[in-house]
Amino acid sequence: MTFIQKVWAIVWKDITSELRTKEMLLSMCLFSFLVLIVFNFAFDTGLKNLRENISGILWVAFIFSGLMGLGRSFGVERDKGTLYGLLLCPISPWGIYLGKMIGTFIFMTIMEIFTLSIFTVLYNINVIPFLLPLGLIIFLGTLGFATIGTVFSAMSATTKARDVMLSILVFPISAPMIIALVKATGIILWGGAIQETYSWLKILIAFDLVFLLLAYLTFGFIIEE
């Protein structure tokens, strides 16, 4: 059980540290807000076919602001020099990975709750009736994104051109996940039953599990020098 305690300690210190400044959370929320507004200009709201694009807009907002959080996940540790302190702790690489991943997941969830409420108002779509299936899809998507994102955050933290590198590492790998997310969200927002999204949910679950397993197997190689 000490393993869980240690993982939780990493999550706790990331969250406490972030809540002191709120720098990252605020910029993530603000950014997704902006994405919603910009897309509103880009696709004229008056048009009837907006509904087809709407789940795409939502996920673009989630993913782009999620990337901001990811970049900082290991980036800050690297910049402030605390990364070595963390690596010196008697915990397996997998523990460090989990701690960081859960932290990112929580930050993203907070941002997504905020974005979803803004979205409800700006795009005039009541999400309350779909909250349960939508929540499940967002959970799976955020988990998958945090899973691969944390691996690449650790990788890009030590490379040149860190932020650019992070996005070009994340996007090709997350392509299937993004397709599944947009499709499933679209079905739900259209008023479809959850049964219709099963094939997409299966892909999401498979994606999450496969990459969690791969992260477990390979994370040690990423943080060693």
Next chain:
Amino acid sequence: MTHNRAFLKIFQFVTFFMMLLALYAIFVYAPVEKSMGIVQKIFYLHVPSAFLAFFAFFITFIASILYLYRRDHRWDVIAFCSAEIGVIFCTIVLITGPIWAKPIWNVWWTWDPRLTTTLILWFIYVVYLMLRSVAGENQRSNFSAVFGILGFVNVPITFLTIRLWRTIHPLVITGKGINISTPMIHTLIIAFVAFCLLFFWLLINRIGLEKMRFKVEEIRGFIEDKIHLEHEKQGG
């Protein structure tokens, strides 16, 4: 050394000969396909390249796993060289595909599963090469090995997803399911063998180049060491 050289020479000659034979087969031996006309001959370039691109990335995948398992930098070199050649073949696939599609389907591109997956595959390995150039020397091999594994595992998931997303384009089926005549099959086999030989010839040469670069760097490091030590002696 000389034994190797001789082997390479023969290999090179055979490759060259097979390429010429393939060209002959494609343009002279193979008949013109009835419904698509002469454009169909692109097929003989396109299909072997697609197979080899995929094969190259598979080599990268296996070599990456072996590198992490054994920590032998030779596997890393193989993974890298294979990925680079894979990108070359994948680029050929992505260029010849639309050139074929334009007169046949009347569009350059469709978001068909096969096409989209190939495009994403190409992206993944371009990013792989990029990652190698930006990562620090100390971590380059580990990073690229991990990315080589993640990227390859991602491919089947991507394909399944996109197939679910865009149900298979009917034109692809007519495109693949044409009644191929025996000379066409012969031509395809010859082209296939020729491209495989080309691939391995490129791979051997690329690996040789990388090994040579290693040697030169090693010698350079060695000389620097010597200079350093001599300097030290003079200092002391």
Next chain:
Amino acid sequence: MAQMQEEDNYIIKASGLVKKFGFKTVLRKIDLSLKKGDFLALFGPNGAGKTTLIQILCSLMRPTSGNVWIAGFDAEYDREALHKVIGVVSHNTFLYNNLSAYENLKFYGIMYRVMNLRERIEEVMGLVGLRGYMNDHVQTFSRGMQQRLSVARAIIHDPLIFFLDEPFTGLDQHGVEDFKQILKKFRDQGKTIVMTSHDLDRGLELCTQAAILKSGNLVYKEDVSKITQDDFKEIYFKLTGEQTLPV
């Protein structure tokens, strides 16, 4: 067999350490062994590989070839167990700026699974003379105070072995004196210490053994009791080819 028994006495043992960054060799075949209670000061000019050596010894970095055993643990396979018995202080404090001193120590305390954490934190804070600053955020601390807190962080789990990488950097005169007192205490408690330093005077004052690292080679190692400070300095200048004391 005799050699095996001898090996058992060593708490730190490194053999044939080579580290290459790409094709640049930073460490060349370094052998190092220390007994319990030894205090080794590593001197050397910039770029001699001191930091790399320390990082390999505390298994933050993997050597290109060679092996490291710390307190009987193989650095390649027993990283977790090894990390439990070592404490590291470097010019980098490893502290989280937005957290208070107490929270920082609590975090590391949980990571090292320290029992009676609250009392232990109070104890180490008293040791480094920061008892009154428990709930202040680290970002409000001066450089010297941060370094002291960093020492508290490093000793929270009462390690057997200390690795100190340029610990005096950024400390004022007062801080250096306090830090030396702490080090003296550890030495007298029989902890094993490896320290790198630029500063010949301060380093020599405390250590039991002194070594010189020059472009990746361990060129000199001697018991301090067998040599005077001035002699050592002369040897240092001779071996490294430096004209003045490094800054």
Next chain:
Amino acid sequence: MAGTLYLFAAFSITWFIIFIYIFSISRRQKTLEREIEKISRALGDHS
């Protein structure tokens, strides 16, 4: 006729890419060989 044009484009681009690649490999190889030669000559002078 248009078909021939497409066919020609596809083949020429493919060969172009492959030859550029082969060319770049051989050029890099030449550079390295020259370097080795330079080093061995320098070593010869030295001893």
